[in-house]
Amino acid sequence: MSPALRTAALMSLLVAGDAFVLAGEASAGVEVEVEASIVAASRNDTRIPGDTGTRISLVDDLSTAAAPAFRLRLGYRVHERHLISALYAPLQVTARGSVSGNVEFMGATYPARTPLLAIYRFNSYRLTYRYSIVWQDGLDVAVGFTAKIRDAETSLYGVEARRKTNIGFVPLLNAHVAWRPGQGAFGVVLDVDALAAPQGRAADVLLAGTWSFREDLELRAGYRTVEGGADNDEVYSFAWLHYGTIGLKMSL
Numbered sequence: 001m002s003p004a005l006r007t008a009a010l011m012s013l014l015v016a017g018d019a020f021v022l023a024g025e026a027s028a029g030v031e032v033e034v035e036a037s038i039v040a041a042s043r044n045d046t047r048i049p050g051d052t053g054t055r056i057s058l059v060d061d062l063s064t065a066a067a068p069a070f071r072l073r074l075g076y077r078v079h080e081r082h083l084i085s086a087l088y089a090p091l092q093v094t095a096r097g098s099v100s101g102n103v104e105f106m107g108a109t110y111p112a113r114t115p116l117l118a119i120y121r122f123n124s125y126r127l128t129y130r131y132s133i134v135w136q137d138g139l140d141v142a143v144g145f146t147a148k149i150r151d152a153e154t155s156l157y158g159v160e161a162r163r164k165t166n167i168g169f170v171p172l173l174n175a176h177v178a179w180r181p182g183q184g185a186f187g188v189v190l191d192v193d194a195l196a197a198p199q200g201r202a203a204d205v206l207l208a209g210t211w212s213f214r215e216d217l218e219l220r221a222g223y224r225t226v227e228g229g230a231d232n233d234e235v236y237s238f239a240w241l242h243y244g245t246i247g248l249k250m251s252l
Contacts, residue, residue, distance in 0.1 A: 031075035031085070035247035037224065040066045041093060044120055045229075046154050047236035048164050054104045055236065056156075058118050062097035069243065081132040083142070089124040091241075108160035120239070121153040124204075126193070130174050138180035138187070146172040146193050148202070154237060164235065170202055171195060178210070185212050189220065200230035208245065218249040 044058040058064050075085035095118040103110040110116060130144025148170040155163040172193040180187035187210040194203040208222025224245050229238030 028076065028078045030252040031073075031077060031083075032250045032252065033071070033073040033075070033247060035071040035073075035220075035245050037069045037071075037243040037245040038066050039069045039091065039093065040064075040242050041239060042242060043227075043238060043240040044093070044095070045236070045238050046118075046120075048106050048154065048162075048234075050231060050233050050236040052104070053106070053236075054102070056099065056103055056105070056118075058093075058095035058120060061099045062095035062116060062118055064093055064095040067091075067093045071247075081135050081142075083128075083130050083132070083144075085128045087124065087126040087128070089126070091123060092119065092121045093241075094119050103156070105156045105160075106162040106164055108156075108162050110156065110158045110160060114158050117157040119153065119155040119157075121151075121155075122239070123151040125149040125151070126172075128174050128193075130176055138183035140176065140178040142174075142176040144174040144176075146174045148172055148193070152237075154235075166235070172202060172204075180210070180212065186210065187212070189222075199232060200228065202228035206245070208247070216251045218251075220247040220249065221245065 041059050041064050044064060045055060046058065047053040047055040056062070069091050071087065071089040073085050073087045075083055077083045096116065098113050098115055101112050103116070126146050126148045128144060128146040130142040132140050132142040134141035150166070150168055150170055152166045153163060155161075172195045175192040177190040178187060189206070189208050189210050191206040192204070194205070195201070204224070204226045206222060206224040208220040211219045213219060222245055224243035226241040226243070227239070230236075231238075
């Protein structure tokens with residue numbers, strides 16, 4: 001392509017981009033979602049290293065207490081059907097107790113029947129784009145994808161202290177269904193981020209009832225489940241978490 005054609009193509013893209021932004025300004029809007037939860041675990045198994053450590057359950061071998069959690073999501077909607085959002089979802093749970101046998105964890109030996117404290121942290125940062133394939137009569141059906149950064153830690157404290165951290169990128173598929181029958185005040189919402197691969201899997205699913213008590217304010221209450229993990233030479237870790245949630249969505 002000649003320099004003149006390259007310049008013309010670049011100018012066309014810039015003009016088209018400006019036109020899209022300007023055209024979207026009238027129908028664009030900011031969305032803010034906050035969510036508070038109580039989290040309980042039905043599974044939280046770990047073995048570090050993945051092939052030679054001792055498998056220990058923070059739920060069955062130790063006692064995991066329910067923990068508070070929160071989430072914050074900021075979204076920007078353009079032309080009603082396009083939504084880009086960023087999510088911050090920190091999580092930390094602790095487990096205490098002792099086990100009947102020795103535990104090998106990250107090269108350290110924890111003797112049987114000695115007090116143990118385990119900390120499981122899994123902070124999630126996500127950027128999501130989704131497109132509403134149905135947007136009419138109180139029904140929104142959307143699909144998209146999520147880029148997730150996980151900031152994970154599993155620590156074990158007793159006669160020894162060891163801490164395993166991991167930061168990594170996880171691509172996910174996203175789906176969203178929201179329905180307000182007759183465009184009334186009450187409805188239901190389903191949100192899904194999930195993907196499975198040979199090296200591991202991740203799923204985050206919310207099912208909640210909604211109450212739009214104002215045009216720009218929506219109250220939510222429901223159940224969220226998060227499940228997933230990885231199995232490799234470095235780490236074996238799988239967790240299944242259950243959230244009782246209440247949240248508020250604001251459209252600005």
